[in-house]
Amino acid sequence: MNRLSPEARQWLEATGYRVSDESLWLAALTHGSTGEKRDYQRLEFLGDRVLGLAIADWLYEQSDAPEGKLSQRLNALVSREMCAQIAREIGLAPHIRISKQALADGGRDSDNILGDVMESLLGAHFLEQGFAPTRDLVHQLWRHELEGGAGLRKHPKSALQEWAAGNQRKPPEYEVTDRSGPDHAARFTVRVKVHKVGEAEGVAGSKGEAEKAAAKAFMERYS
Numbered sequence: 001m002n003r004l005s006p007e008a009r010q011w012l013e014a015t016g017y018r019v020s021d022e023s024l025w026l027a028a029l030t031h032g033s034t035g036e037k038r039d040y041q042r043l044e045f046l047g048d049r050v051l052g053l054a055i056a057d058w059l060y061e062q063s064d065a066p067e068g069k070l071s072q073r074l075n076a077l078v079s080r081e082m083c084a085q086i087a088r089e090i091g092l093a094p095h096i097r098i099s100k101q102a103l104a105d106g107g108r109d110s111d112n113i114l115g116d117v118m119e120s121l122l123g124a125h126f127l128e129q130g131f132a133p134t135r136d137l138v139h140q141l142w143r144h145e146l147e148g149g150a151g152l153r154k155h156p157k158s159a160l161q162e163w164a165a166g167n168q169r170k171p172p173e174y175e176v177t178d179r180s181g182p183d184h185a186a187r188f189t190v191r192v193k194v195h196k197v198g199e200a201e202g203v204a205g206s207k208g209e210a211e212k213a214a215a216k217a218f219m220e221r222y223s
Contacts, residue, residue, distance in 0.1 A: 188204060
């Protein structure tokens with residue numbers, strides 16, 4: 001099968017994607033658990049870079065902020081968590097092609113899978129339409145976050161690092177205390193400790209996001 005379902009094609013085009021080679025878009029929606037020869041991994045690699053450049057281009061044009069502030073916003077706007085949020089907003093999940101086992105394990109609600117497929121679709125769009133139309137599509141899909149406050153606040157890990165230094169404490173220490181679930185729907189529990197202050201935990205679908213959640217919880221509790 002090298003053709004999209006009518007529902008998937010209709011959804012893609014209604015969302016703003018321009019579809020030509022259906023086999024390319026089929027791969028973009030296919031998770032490796034299906035065992036099919038082509039899945040989204042290579043397209044996700046490409047789409048990740050396209051997304052980063054599209055967001056960086058918008059930030060540079062719309063703001064005269066210094067490099068550090070631009071990087072702070074960029075990192076938030078292209079994060080796996082943000083990509084998954086956009087995927088949920090546009091109704092991507094039902095169109096992801098995954099195995100029955102991955103589906104039973106909650107794969108269609110996994111930040112990792114949703115974020116990856118979001119990027120793979122941008123990769124497919126870039127290959128068919130080029131950068132400028134894909135950049136415009138990113139600006140359309142991310143408009144609310146771009147024009148809102150996403151990324152304006154300092155990353156929780158950076159905020160905690162600076163808080164510890166400002167209070168003459170040792171740097172925060174992060175430790176993965178639990179990992180559960182299959183690879184495509186993993187859940188990480190991370191504990192962060194600051195010597196002679198306290199500790200807090202965070203849980204998320206990736207180690208990085210769990211560290212972020214733990215840092216945020218720590219700051220809310222002790223700062």
